[in-house]
Amino acid sequence: MAIVLRSLLFLILLYVSYIPLALAQNEKGFIYNGFHDQANLGLDGIAEIHPNGLLQLTNLSHNEVGRAFYQFPIKFDTNSSLSFSTNFVFAMVPEVDNLGGEGIAFTISPSTDFTHAYANRFLGLFNDSNNNNTANHILAIEVDPVPGADFGDIINHVGIDVNSIDSVELAPTTYFSIEEGKNISLELLSGNPMHLWIDYDEAEKLLNVTLAPTTIPKPDRPLLSTPIDLSEILLESMYVGFSSATGTLASSHYILGWSFNKSGPAQSLDVASLPPLPERKGKDKPGLVIMTSLIAVAVVLITVAGVAAYILRRKKYEELQEDWEEEYGPHRFSYKNLHKATKGFKDTEVIGEGGFGKVYMGILPSSNLQIAVKRISHDSRQGMKEFVAEIVSMGRLRHRNLVQLLGYCRRRGELLLVYDYMPNGSLDKFLYSNEKPNLHWVQRFGIIRGVASGLLYLHEEWEQVVLHRDVKSSNVLLDAGLNGKLGDFGLAKLYDHGTNPQTTRVVGTVGYLAPELTRTRTATTFSDVFAFGAFLLEVACGRKPIEGLVLPERILVDWVAECWRKGDILDASDPSLEGNYVVEEMELVLKLGLFCSHSIPAARPSMKQVVQFLDGDADLRELPYDSASFGTFTSNESSDFTSLPFSQASGPSMSTTDSILRDGS
Template structure:
């Protein structure tokens, strides 16, 4: 016990010493972004101890890191009753001392957050952030904005050279191992960096948003763009050494130089490769022929490194839910009933009893799919904790969301409680969760039933999409025929309902409908007295064609709390998501559209299936929507940074 106390005292002393070190002039401690959470920890004293210890760990790890490369570290007190997660990283051109000076300044500033459950401090030279939950995968968040200097371009060609260099940095940086790149071209100094904890795709999307923001600074001689997971800067003056930069041509495909190989060498190499390839293919075929067919059982990802779900005892779940009593029932969906439960250790959970009959094949499919789902970790996706296959029932155990589902805040008892900022954050969170399922996870998971009741809200009103992956338990040839299990009318994309065509764009369509619900406060099938028997989506398109989109905005929203351009932008993106299949954006593109400050040119056409004069169009997957109304082009309005 004494050793533990001594260790904690040493850690706290290290923090105090670090915070007392004055920042040097070269550490680039120009503050760009700072903020604290609006929520305080339930146990402030313990939280502050954990926070100080975590920051001390970060500084210690960076102080003892190997020389060379980008200085970065993560630390956490995840198993504590008051967990803390923290991330620190410095720009690649900073020395270790300057990095530590910058982070010390950041840590000192974050002390003013008190017991707030989250805080961030971003400087020219470093980023330091902490939260009471995992956030390491975050790239873009609402509130990102450019920071522009007042000076003008030093030369006439400065703006063009800057844009060219920044575009190359956007392409190259995600491919660099350290996620950091800097370069000098035609008198322009520029650098880009992503958090070392994000994926390559998230890095690329974050930098694309940053590029859209920072180019608005031109023709200013200096500009920056900051976000949760990336940083970008350009300047007409040196802010790093030109002698130590990244060769972008090694990573940018258009500028990559390849040595010419003689046709003779190419022919010989090609022939040798062909022989080796055929030999290998023959060997694999022979081995598969010799192996008993029933002995091969591939996992759903074709990988063995996936961790299996936690197996809960049926009796423990039965006891936790008071024998699945009516008093503990939270609701019922297409896949079964959900109950609130409290485990013996006091942890609150949600237990879903799947409405499926146990059989050998069903059980095997269930275990395989649950193994997949249990390895999905994202802040906007409901966490599957484990399962139970005992008795005659299949049970799934999820984390418990005290605020329930989004539909209660839109159409139920909590209607009118969400302000615009909260609604916009929910929209972005949903988009990020779907983008992860479609493009970030090992395999593409299509939800098939995106709707407000399948979006849960945590204590901070952060959205978490539920029931993803469960539709895969249904027979692949039959699932699209059952709207009870795999989709809800009013939200399902028409090509899925009529033809059974299933792609990730099915979720994009449903997302667009839910966004319209979030903004209007009305269900997709709601009708208003002035628009009798008109579905929300059709109403949205009518108001769009009449140039009267503000009429769709929920009247309970305070106009002084939102920028009309921002709401209009979100409505337009929602309508874009309901276009013909090939015209719908990916969810990654939706994230960029929502968070970028630039003005993308988007062309919208009234979907054929909403053409009331001609009825439902036969070819709903056509690349061009057929309609009596001509395509309409708009310039997306630019909204102010928060």
């Protein structure tokens, strides 16, 4: 009897302990290498599961809908991480070879009730009245072989839909082949299985969509890489699944396997064990072919009028795009979306202006993500491919003190660069404008350290060397917490470590240009350090590097050097601080600003040394009062380096080439 009781107790404990484990699995993720015994799926419409585990969403019935959703809601923590990962294998088998429709949409929705949704191009998700309604809270990634002129679709595309069937971003169905080094097209209606991966990174607020045949691993380069803030879309409890529809033409849409994970990368599907597709029937009967052909002709004629109107409308958003840009697809924004984001580039949205053009604040319609868009004129195609390649490369920069470059767009004579939006604007407004409050010393010193850390990352810590070439207070932007972030990479150049940069044109802003640039025309990391020195003095003194519109101009570095030679370097500090600063930190910043402004490039500290000084990891020895090499009034290049408070830095020899942008003001 005792043995029986102990066994019963063990089973009860095992059952109780299993319940939360099962729930956790339901709420976090799952994997189906084929669907058997309904597989916890709720089916709707004409969807069905075959005995071999194949999920069929639609058949050859016209204007029908099929859906399959995981029956347990997924818990999304809207106050923490909304990251998720999923991948699935699908196939579209058309009614007649290469002639079918419509599409399949992986869907995240607060409900599985789509009673009033339409079939056809609405894919069983929306109707005329609720399409583009923010109350929908629906995210869908569609694969659609049929162009919809009124929705802005193209033939054979993958699109990201937010609360609407009108995709906010779309791309032709291609995958990047490492072997061939280019994008290769895929025909959705080929009847062949294809693999789709969808990954959302909450930290970067980036949605990546990757497509490939089932015969190859997941490509390294996504098809779509779209900035999007899902906190504006997803609710705490959401359902995940698929919705598919047919229209005037039909296809059988299948899901062979599906993996989903809310707490990390989704498990890989075992493609070899997925259920096979039904065997394709022989050639179609002549009558069916004729009937289908007539239907197709009718559809084409009906569509032509809509396409013509659509082309006229799209002319407004016509972009410049060449074949070589296809490989940069994930980093390219559509002009249409940027036009909408900035309210048609209205003057009321301008947040900055200079010789390069204007900067606009915008909100991406797909995600409510705030962005800054810089419009640059480019009247020459020479070097544009190389420049765009650099823009895309710099889009991979990741540092807390760099403004994130999200991508670009080209249209006619314009280049548009898209950045993260910084709500507090540029630092110079706080230093010189009465519109902003005065920054106290703790804030200024924190901004200086942050920008130094960002420059160190550019010079030494990233996979390539990045010369910013326009370090100044107006290019230092402040986030909501007044943290400094170095931005505006329009003049930046990058090159491999251990090689030479390619620059010949002197670019930048007067007052921040290293003196050797006018002679050698060669930008180096040391010329960035010189500009950073001018920036240090600017923040500490509250004065511009050059003041006065008429002669004699006051050169800030010369004035600070003179205060230092008199033994009163603190007299150069910003009067608005009223002495409320840490004396040791103020002296450090002023003296470090002078050292960074040394007339001899190799005598300047590297950014690694600068960061060490600012962090207190290295001591800056006292400056030699008799030196004449600090300030811009001398070009003495025979100065003795033995008294410098840091070891000499050496730079590689440089060669040069033309810069795309001509004006860095």
